[in-house]
Amino acid sequence: MSIxxxxxxxxxxxxxxxxxxxxxxxxxxxxxxxxxxVGEQTKIVIDMRDTTSINSSALxxxxxxxxxxxxxxxxxxxxxxxxxxxxxxxxxxxDKKFNIK
Amino acid sequence: MxxxxxxxxxxxxxxRKLLRQILLKISGFTVIEAKDGRExxxxxxxxxxxxILMDINMPxxxxxxxxxxxxxxxxxxxxxxxxxxxxxAESALSDSLSSxxxxxxxxxxxxxxxxxxxxxxxxxxxxxxxLSLKNDELKRxxxxxxxxxxxxxxxxxxxLKQSFLDKSLIDFHMSSMSTFNGDVFLVARSPKGGLYVVMxxxxxxxxxxxxxxIPVAMIFFKMVAANSAIKDIARELNDQLYTLMPVSMFxxxxxxxxxxxxxxxxxxxxxxxxxxxxxxxxxxKDTIQSKHMPLGILRDSSFDSATEIxxxxxxxxxxxxxxxxxxxxxxDGEMFGSERLKHVITSSNNNRIEKxxxxxxxxxxxxxxxxxxxxxELSCVEIPRIDEVEDAGWDNKHTLxxxxxxSLSSDDMRNTDPVSELSEIIGSFPVFQxxxxxxxxxxxxxxxxxxxxxxxxxxxxxxxxxxxxxxxYALREKKLKDLADASIKFDLTYSSTLxxxxxxxxxxxxxxxxxxHEVDMSNSSLHGxxxxxxxxxxxxxxxxxxxxxxxxxxxx
Numbered sequence: 137m138s139i140x141x142x143x144x145x146x147x148x149x150x151x152x153x154x155x156x157x158x159x160x161x162x163x164x165x166x167x168x169x170x171x172x173x174v175g176e177q178t179k180i181v182i183d184m185r186d187t188t189s190i191n192s193s194a195l196x197x198x199x200x201x202x203x204x205x206x207x208x209x210x211x212x213x214x215x216x217x218x219x220x221x222x223x224x225x226x227x228x229x230x231d232k233k234f235n236i237k
Numbered sequence: 238m239x240x241x242x243x244x245x246x247x248x249x250x251x252x253r254k255l256l257r258q259i260l261l262k263i264s265g266f267t268v269i270e271a272k273d274g275r276e277x278x279x280x281x282x283x284x285x286x287x288x289i290l291m292d293i294n295m296p297x298x299x300x301x302x303x304x305x306x307x308x309x310x311x312x313x314x315x316x317x318x319x320x321x322x323x324x325x326a327e328s329a330l331s332d333s334l335s336s337x338x339x340x341x342x343x344x345x346x347x348x349x350x351x352x353x354x355x356x357x358x359x360x361x362x363x364x365x366x367x368l369s370l371k372n373d374e375l376k377r378x379x380x381x382x383x384x385x386x387x388x389x390x391x392x393x394x395x396x397l398k399q400s401f402l403d404k405s406l407i408d409f410h411m412s413s414m415s416t417f418n419g420d421v422f423l424v425a426r427s428p429k430g431g432l433y434v435v436m437x438x439x440x441x442x443x444x445x446x447x448x449x450x451i452p453v454a455m456i457f458f459k460m461v462a463a464n465s466a467i468k469d470i471a472r473e474l475n476d477q478l479y480t481l482m483p484v485s486m487f488x489x490x491x492x493x494x495x496x497x498x499x500x501x502x503x504x505x506x507x508x509x510x511x512x513x514x515x516x517x518x519x520x521x522k523d524t525i526q527s528k529h530m531p532l533g534i535l536r537d538s539s540f541d542s543a544t545e546i547x548x549x550x551x552x553x554x555x556x557x558x559x560x561x562x563x564x565x566x567x568x569d570g571e572m573f574g575s576e577r578l579k580h581v582i583t584s585s586n587n588n589r590i591e592k593x594x595x596x597x598x599x600x601x602x603x604x605x606x607x608x609x610x611x612x613x614e615l616s617c618v619e620i621p622r623i624d625e626v627e628d629a630g631w632d633n634k635h636t637l638x639x640x641x642x643x644s645l646s647s648d649d650m651r652n653t654d655p656v657s658e659l660s661e662i663i664g665s666f667p668v669f670q671x672x673x674x675x676x677x678x679x680x681x682x683x684x685x686x687x688x689x690x691x692x693x694x695x696x697x698x699x700x701x702x703x704x705x706x707x708x709x710y711a712l713r714e715k716k717l718k719d720l721a722d723a724s725i726k727f728d729l730t731y732s733s734t735l736x737x738x739x740x741x742x743x744x745x746x747x748x749x750x751x752x753x754h755e756v757d758m759s760n761s762s763l764h765g766x767x768x769x770x771x772x773x774x775x776x777x778x779x780x781x782x783x784x785x786x787x788x789x790x791x792x793x
Contacts, residue, residue: 142546149501149548153466157657157677160710167703179548181501185429185464189660189674191681192767200703215496216429216464220674227773228766237498 138162141169143178150174153183158221160193170201180205182234185216190224202233210235241359244286245270246277246303247321248295256290256321259348263355274298274306281307281316288358289318291338301336308337315365317358321346393417393447396454400424403621406432408590408614412606419446420559420609421490423454425461430497432620433461433470436613437490437509437532438559446609449488449533452477467494468542471505471532475540478533489531491557495549499618502547502555507531510563510575513556514547519583523547525555549617556582556589557615561608565597573600590614636668636738641729647720650688656681659727666731668738672793676740679774682767683744683787684725689713691748691785692723723747738793739776743786750784 139162140153152169154162174180182198184190202212213235217225225236243266247253250272257268269284271277273295281289289307293300304318320333320341333341339358342351401424402409411422419439426432435457439446456477460470471492478488489508495501506512508531514523529541549555558578565573577600581593590612597610641662645655659680664673690696693716699705728743772778777790 142544144546144548146548149546151501151503151546159681163707163710183466185466189677189681191678192685192770195766196700196706200706204703213498213500215498215501216431218674219671220678223675223774224678224770227770 139165139169141172143172143174147173147175147178149179149181151181151183153186155186156188158184158187158190158194158197160197162194163197166197166201170205174205176206179213180207180211181213181215183216184214184218184221187217187221190221195224195228195230198230198234209233213237241266241288242284242286243268243355244277244280244284244289246272246274246289246295246300247292248272249292252292252321255346259346259351260355262348263352274300274303277303278306278310281310286316287362288355289316290342291318291320293320293322293332301332301338304333304336304338313369315362317362319354319358389417389444392451396451397423399454399458401426401432406616406618406620407434408616409612410590410594411611412609417444417447418450418609419443420561420611421450421453421488422611422613423457425458426620427461427464427494429464430620430622431461431464432495432497432615433457433467434493434495434557434613434615435470435474435490436557436559436611437488438561438609438611439488440486442609445486449478449482449486452481453488453490466544467492467503467505468544471507471544472537472540472542475532475535475542476537479536482533487531487533489560491527493555493615495615495617495620497620497622499551499620500549502549502617503544504547505529505542505544510558510560512558513579513582514549515554515556515582516550517552519586521579521583522553551618553617554589555615555617557611557613559609559611561606561610562593562597562612564608565601565610566604566607567601568604573597636666636733638730638732638734639666640731641727643727645725645727647723650692650720650723650725651717655727656684659729663729663740668733668793669740672791675774676791679742679771679789679791680727682771683742683789684727685767686751686771686787687725687744687746687748690751691746692720692725693717694749696752739790740793741788741790743788745782745786748785750782751780751787752784 138155142151143149150170150172170180209232215237217236225231230236243260245253245256245268247256253270257270260266260268269280269286271280275298277289277291280286291300291304300320307316307318317340318338320338321344322341323344330341340354342354407424409422411418411420419442420437421439422436424432424434435453439449453474456473457470460473491509491512492505494503504525506525506527507529509527511527512525513521514525516522525545525547528545563573563575563578577596578593581596582589585592593612643655643659649655656677660673660677663669663676669676693713695709695713695716698709698712700709725744725746729740731740771789774791775789776792779788780786
């Protein structure tokens with residue numbers, strides 16, 4: 137269970153990947169991941185290919201990130217989520233706040 | 238020593254007797270006799286002699302006719318036929334040779350000359366036999382080789398044909414110096430929609446170089462099917478090739494993933510020439526350089542699987558190529574080079590692959606191709622989805638009912654992760670396999686609700702900002718550390734009667750009870766979302782005992 141962050145050379149793109157069950161035990165790592173040197177133009181993507189599940193604490197962490205980075209609704213992409221994760225996003229209507237693909 | 242069998246053909250018994258006497262003085266010979274040409278042919282067939290001494294003039298079939306016939310029968314096997322003649326030397330020689338004979342001896346015989354001639358021809362026969370054995374062996378080996386090559390080709394074709402080569406995404410050219418190719422180019426789609434490419438070049442050419450493509454293809458397709466990340470594929474390929482290949486062999490490769498939306502490119506490059514990202518109107522947007530050693534050189538502990546990411550937009554095109562393209566040489570030795578390649582790519586708008594190959598061929602002129610050449614264009618667009626495959630699920634299978642009870646003490650709450658352990662147990666029942674993720678969420682939310690709000694009494698604390706969030710969890714940790722005499726009990730009951738399959742989860746605690754369950758949770762504040770999720774997932778959600786007990790029903 138860990139969090140990885142990758143920033144492209146020209147700071148155009150930040151990809152944060154989350155491995156395992158996404159919950160508050162990742163609070164600090166997750167904060168560190170998005171507190172890197174991103175500009176207003178940096179595209180932010182959360183890659184959930186290795187995320188097994190997500191819960192309400194993690195949803196709160198996502199909202200905190202959005203607020204911290206001052207992104208509009210839909211300004212952050214979430215990609216590769218599995219069915220269970222996708223269902224939680226659907227139930228909580230997170231597609232109104234994040235660009236879930 | 239093998240006994241040499243000599244056939245003596247003469248119509249006069251005295252001549253045959255004379256020859257027999259001479260021959261028997263030479264050790265190792267046995268003698269058989271024929272009285273004319275016809276009998277000679279029949280004895281040749283039945284006795285398989287090693288050498289024939291042939292009289293020329295005999296009643297019935299003569300020596301010349303008989304010789305032609307025997308030579309015809311023996312085919313490629315050398316059977317020496319020496320004419321025994323009283324005729325003058327020159328005409329005897331020319332007649333004997335024209336009828337297929339190999340030599341002649343004149344009467345009267347000189348025993349030593351006869352012996353020398355016989356031995357000389359037997360040596361030729363021996364050499365001839367060895368040669369034809371070798372020939373047979375060569376023929377057999379060649380047949381085996383051809384057959385093996387066909388089989389190997391089958392392996393390659395069936396490994397490589399799994400590639401997903403959609404014309405809207407991929408254009409490519411691949412030419413090899415021999416049937417088998419050291420260049421590898423594979424494309425696959427992951428279940429989550431990403432497009433994966435591996436393009437690379439094994440050291441060497443031909444079959445030895447191509448050997449490595451099979452493990453590469455097998456690992457690649459399998460890992461893509463599991464939605465693996467590029468860094469993990471790179472690591473696995475490196476580790477396997479490091480184990481499999483001789484030290485002198487390695488695999489220079491570019492691995493990449495284009496996400497389903499065609500907006501993010503993730504690359505790992507080891508030992509490959511730079512590749513080009515080209516935007517609209519041929520603008521060179523980015524040159525991506527190789528940052529690593531080729532695969533199969535470093536042991537796993539020293540291997541660096543770090544990938545790079547690149548932001549791409551609709552219709553950006555990426556060009557990958559093997560060094561054969563830029564190292565193609567013209568007669569004076571000058572190479573095509575990356576500048577020429579870049580120029581061709583950026584100075585046109587379509588059919589760039591075709592144009593590059595044409596330029597390379599024109600450049601090389603009459604020079605023979607000295608390396609495998611592969612050139613690939615990847616269009617960064619949305620990837621067509623894989624058609625969903627119906628699961629042969631457990632939907633109609635009856636399974637046994639069960640009950641699981643778990644009681645947690647304060648220590649358990651501090652030190653264990655009951656949610657993931659319980660999810661593992663439930664997920665191991667086949668009927669729950671597809672629901673494991675959702676069950677885990679459900680268990681997490683009701684456990685969190687009982688622990689944080691009823692047991693730890695944290696229900697009044699706000700979690701609206703990052704700071705409050707952190708403070709909340711700091712406080713939670715502290716309270717958890719000091720916790721004593723707490724108890725949470727899970728009862729899970731699975732039943733599958735009347736076509737209904739459901740699990741009822743009951744969670745009881747000895748805390749102060751959850752007070753917030755009547756609060757409106759439809760607003761978008763950060764807390765309360767947990768029970769929102771529970772409400773949406775479950776058919777029935779019932780609190781009792783002043784919020785100390787919660788029973789939820791999840792239908793499958």
